[in-house]
Amino acid sequence: RLDDDPSRPSYHVTPPANWLNDPNGLIHWNGRYHLFYQYNPAGPFHNTIHWGHAVSDDLVHWEDRPVALTPSPDGPDRDGCWSGCAVDNAGVPTVLYTGGRDKRQLPCIATAADDDLTAWDKDPDNPIIEELPAEPEVLRTEDWEGEFRDHCVWRENETWHQLIGAGIEGGGGAALLYESADLRNWEYQGPILAGDRDTAGTVWECPELLDFGDRQLLHISNYEDVVYFLGTYEDGEFDVDRRDKLDHGDFYAPQSMWTDDGRILTWGWLPEARDVSGQWDAGWSGAMSLPRELSLADDGGLCQRPAPELTELRGDNTSYDVVRLDAGDTEQLPVESRSFELRATVRLEDAEAVELSVLESPDGEERTPIRYSYESEIAVDRSASSTDPQATGDTQTMRVRPYDAPLSLRVFVDGSVVEVFANERHCLTSRVYPTREDATGISLSAEDGHATIASLDVWELDSVW
Numbered sequence: 455r456l457d458d459d460p461s462r463p464s465y466h467v468t469p470p471a472n473w474l475n476d477p478n479g480l481i482h483w484n485g486r487y488h489l490f491y492q493y494n495p496a497g498p499f500h501n502t503i504h505w506g507h508a509v510s511d512d513l514v515h516w517e518d519r520p521v522a523l524t525p526s527p528d529g530p531d532r533d534g535c536w537s538g539c540a541v542d543n544a545g546v547p548t549v550l551y552t553g554g555r556d557k558r559q560l561p562c563i564a565t566a567a568d569d570d571l572t573a574w575d576k577d578p579d580n581p582i583i584e585e586l587p588a589e590p591e592v593l594r595t596e597d598w599e600g601e602f603r604d605h606c607v608w609r610e611n612e613t614w615h616q617l618i619g620a621g622i623e624g625g626g627g628a629a630l631l632y633e634s635a636d637l638r639n640w641e642y643q644g645p646i647l648a649g650d651r652d653t654a655g656t657v658w659e660c661p662e663l664l665d666f667g668d669r670q671l672l673h674i675s676n677y678e679d680v681v682y683f684l685g686t687y688e689d690g691e692f693d694v695d696r697r698d699k700l701d702h703g704d705f706y707a708p709q710s711m712w713t714d715d716g717r718i719l720t721w722g723w724l725p726e727a728r729d730v731s732g733q734w735d736a737g738w739s740g741a742m743s744l745p746r747e748l749s750l751a752d753d754g755g756l757c758q759r760p761a762p763e764l765t766e767l768r769g770d771n772t773s774y775d776v777v778r779l780d781a782g783d784t785e786q787l788p789v790e791s792r793s794f795e796l797r798a799t800v801r802l803e804d805a806e807a808v809e810l811s812v813l814e815s816p817d818g819e820e821r822t823p824i825r826y827s828y829e830s831e832i833a834v835d836r837s838a839s840s841t842d843p844q845a846t847g848d849t850q851t852m853r854v855r856p857y858d859a860p861l862s863l864r865v866f867v868d869g870s871v872v873e874v875f876a877n878e879r880h881c882l883t884s885r886v887y888p889t890r891e892d893a894t895g896i897s898l899s900a901e902d903g904h905a906t907i908a909s910l911d912v913w914e915l916d917s918v919w
């Protein structure tokens with residue numbers, strides 16, 4: 455594994471080297487957690503995609519496994535084995551994924567050839583869906599004879615159901631529903647939801663439907679954001695009452711795993727925020743988010759919290775009962791780290807804002823402030839994160855609610871990843887690339903008034919490899 459690069463995350467899943475995008479085929483199988491991912495073993499760029507594979511016994515420590523799916527030179531997946539999911543078909547782990555060939559996107563199926571899920575047999579009858587649905591008409595572009603890919607499959611009442619992401623000619627993105635008795639012969643049912651192009655993008659990638667019992671959630675990735683729709687889904691109809699972004703930063707194409715103990719854990723691809731030459735120089739590109747546990751709050755809204763297993767990683771701890779900040783004060787924490795978790799409760803009192811600055815050099819030349827303001831906004835300001843011109847410098851923001859209650863904050867910093875969880879509801883993930891070896895400081899300050907930070911903890915986190 456490439457590991458001498460300070461920007462390389464040490465406790466987020468990354469490929470041994472080269473390119474990673476979407477999480478795929480997530481399955482808790484035989485007591486082990488399997489994470490497959492879009493992988494180009496040939497370099498840190500998106501081309502001829504394979505399925506990489508990592509496995510864990512505890513959701514925290516990971517082991518690299520050999521490449522699981524490779525494009526077949528004569529197959530419908532010749533140009534790439536794109537995103538897909540895994541299901542347990544009466545004891546046979548089975549994956550459905552999109553094969554790319556020429557200008558076509560072709561649904562394919564493969565079954566596990568061993569219990570470690572290291573080898574897969576592709577079905578000789580691939581592709582399993584050859585025709586695009588007639589109604590509504592699927593979007594054609596210069597590059598594709600149909601924007602029609604990615605798979606979410608579940609079983610209900612003895613029937614398999616499948617969503618495929620698509621774009622609609624003259625419309626926006628859509629999640630198209632299919633049904634099957636055997637995972638191989640699929641009957642088209644129609645869209646369960648279709649977006650309008652101005653607000654939800656022209657193509658929906660990686661649709662996923664999650665069942666929370668009396669409520670359901672559909673999320674889609676629309677080239678920019680991961681948008682979720684929450685409401686009730688029944689018999690092909692989605693009645694949406696809430697909509698938001700799953701994450702407000704560098705987070706894309708997530709997928710979830712149902713664990714044996716009935717939890718929903720979600721991983722997303724954290725794309726780089728530096729230009730391609732920076733990725734080429736580094737020799738690697740892309741990381742997985744931490745696993746997030748998704749659940750519903752009493753008010754029917756979505757909760758997202760880091761999987762509780764991650765506390766296993768906690769090492770050296772620095773702890774304060776309370777830190778009182780007066781206007782203009784800066785409190786430097788006695789920690790120097792690029793791999794840590796910070797947990798705090800922030801009360802603005804009469805301050806305009808509180809700023810938590812991470813990855814900060816002693817002279818402040820490089821620093822990444824996470825600013826929480828009384829307008830109920832959290833902003834990650836990347837303008838001074840890096841002196842490297844290859845790195846993005848824009849600010850990312852999200853709204854949090856309510857502003858008059860204390861904010862519970864958990865921040866995970868790991869090499870070039872900053873993952874912010876606010877009130878166990880709202881997430882903002884940023885990629886930043888400090889160049890200075892001493893950009894490892896953490897400080898707190900208040901603006902125009904005083905603020906209280908209660909139960910502040912910083913834990914240094916170990917590597918998971």
Ligand code: FRU
Pocket residue numbers: 475476492503536537538552603604659660706707
């Ligand atoms: C999303 C995506 C999917 C596709 C895959 C290809 O990032 O574009 O739609 O299956 O990546 O790598």
